[in-house]
Amino acid sequence: MDEIIIKGGKALSGEVTVGGAKNAALPILAATLLTGGKFRFQNVPDLRDIDSIKELLATMGADVQTGDGEVHIDTAGLNHYEAPYEQVRKMRASILVLGPLLARMKKAKVSLPGGCAIGARPIDLHLNGLELLGADIALEHGYVEAACDQLTGAEIYFDIPTVTGTENLMMAATLAIGTTVLRNAAREPEIIALADVLNQMGADISGAGTAVITIKGVKHLFPVDTAIIPDRIEAGTLMVAAALTRGNVHIKDCDPLHLKAIVHKLEKTGATVTADATSLTVKGNGPINSIDIKTMPYPGFPTDMQAQFMVLLSVAKGFSVISETIFENRFIHVSELRRMGADITISGSHAMIKGVKSLSGAPVMATDLRASASLILAGLAASGTTTVSRVYHLDRGYEFLEKKLALLGAAIKRVPAQTKP
Ligand code: UD1
Numbered sequence: 257m258d259e260i261i262i263k264g265g266k267a268l269s270g271e272v273t274v275g276g277a278k279n280a281a282l283p284i285l286a287a288t289l290l291t292g293g294k295f296r297f298q299n300v301p302d303l304r305d306i307d308s309i310k311e312l313l314a315t316m317g318a319d320v321q322t323g324d325g326e327v328h329i330d331t332a333g334l335n336h337y338e339a340p341y342e343q344v345r346k347m348r349a350s351i352l353v354l355g356p357l358l359a360r361m362k363k364a365k366v367s368l369p370g371g372c373a374i375g376a377r378p379i380d381l382h383l384n385g386l387e388l389l390g391a392d393i394a395l396e397h398g399y400v401e402a403a404c405d406q407l408t409g410a411e412i413y414f415d416i417p418t419v420t421g422t423e424n425l426m427m428a429a430t431l432a433i434g435t436t437v438l439r440n441a442a443r444e445p446e447i448i449a450l451a452d453v454l455n456q457m458g459a460d461i462s463g464a465g466t467a468v469i470t471i472k473g474v475k476h477l478f479p480v481d482t483a484i485i486p487d488r489i490e491a492g493t494l495m496v497a498a499a500l501t502r503g504n505v506h507i508k509d510c511d512p513l514h515l516k517a518i519v520h521k522l523e524k525t526g527a528t529v530t531a532d533a534t535s536l537t538v539k540g541n542g543p544i545n546s547i548d549i550k551t552m553p554y555p556g557f558p559t560d561m562q563a564q565f566m567v568l569l570s571v572a573k574g575f576s577v578i579s580e581t582i583f584e585n586r587f588i589h590v591s592e593l594r595r596m597g598a599d600i601t602i603s604g605s606h607a608m609i610k611g612v613k614s615l616s617g618a619p620v621m622a623t624d625l626r627a628s629a630s631l632i633l634a635g636l637a638a639s640g641t642t643t644v645s646r647v648y649h650l651d652r653g654y655e656f657l658e659k660k661l662a663l664l665g666a667a668i669k670r671v672p673a674q675t676k677p
Pocket of ligand 1: 279380419558559
């Protein structure tokens with residue numbers, strides 16, 4: 257297991273390029289299960305979660321080849337409809353194969369993902385929606401077993417806007433007979449990206465990006481050659497790194513329209529942000545202002561940026577409050593940040609942050625994907641050396657983050673973990 261070692265205190269400067277979005281690539285790669293044939297995807301990030309979905313597709317009988325940021329998938333020989341526990345436990349988003357498998361194979365058996373570090377994360381809304389489309393669902397021996405003769409369109413109302421739930425239902429409904437309407441659907445850019453790819457494949461989807469998505473079922477879908485959108489969370493993480501280190505960083509190949517909530521909050525902390533169509537420049541200035549943040553479904557402030565902003569606010573002037581409304585246990589990075597000198601008190605879903613003058617480097621342990629990024633950011637700002645262990649969490653969702661930060665002038669390196677006696 258690798259560790260990342262950071263000597264803090266360097267202001268970041270220069271240019272950095274954002275990679276393809278993990279959370280767009282995952283459902284789009286799963287969508288290849290909807291039809292047989294040869295797909296080509298560009299700008300696919302090189303990440304552990306992407307390896308996980310590729311392995312899962314291969315388990316179903318797809319031929320998956322990777323090279324130069326491209327992924328080629330041939331789904332002509334699909335012959336299996338089971339996602340085993342060993343694969344699903346590595347990545348909860350494996351549940352994204354359920355809708356497409358059911359639509360194409362009329363059968364799917366997918367291990368229940370179980371809890372994870374950031375909360376219970378149930379899949380009841382996915383399953384209720386599939387039942388409304390006509391699937392029989394049984395939970396047996398830790399697996400979801402779903403079967404249907406033919407899915408048929410239905411009105412589906414989500415109690416909570418769920419990102420992967422909306423994606424699963426949208427994919428399943430493409431091949432249903434008749435029209436499906438998803439209400440209170442998630443509105444994330446990744447939903448629009450998936451709908452765009454499905455429409456290129458021959459689906460008839462309108463309203464993606466709004467709370468009401470209409471899917472008119474079609475008889476056939478076709479393979480496509482397309483590219484993955486930029487990762488807004490990677491871009492946001494780099495933006496915070498620039499502001500936190502009082503740096504000046506030009507972030508290329510991103511979509512500033514997807515980053516409005518992050519830009520708004522970053523400007524309130526005192527950073528200067530300028531944007532054009534595909535890039536952003538962030539300049540950190542003088543003292544950091546304290547602000548309050550509440551995580552919300554898109555277009556609100558993303559829960560996936562909460563931990564990174566917490567680091568910034570740990571060294572702001574005065575008090576800030578972060579309210580986490582999406583996941584009930586998403587403050588697990590706090591105890592590690594405290595070990596670096598942050599003054600943070602948790603009360604239920606609220607974190608009260610009293611800004612300190614500076615953080616001090618320490619050995620810390622990554623606990624989940626976004627928490628890992630926050631510890632690396634903390635290390636960039638801290639005095640002395642920070643060693644972040646268990647960085648396999650980081651590798652699930654950030655492509656070459658330490659290399660990108662090093663190119664911006666950070667003193668950061670990855671080393672194999674020291675074996676301790
Ligand atoms: C996706 C993202 C993740 C992000 C999250 C919230 C992917 C692969 N992952 O996760 O990075 O942090 O959105 O923006 O895109 N819920 C239920 N029942 C369900 C489904 C969800 O109660 O059946 C609840 C969850 O517990 C949570 C809320 O709905 O409180 C939103 O979760 P959801 O949008 O489903 O998150 P994911 O799709 O798992």
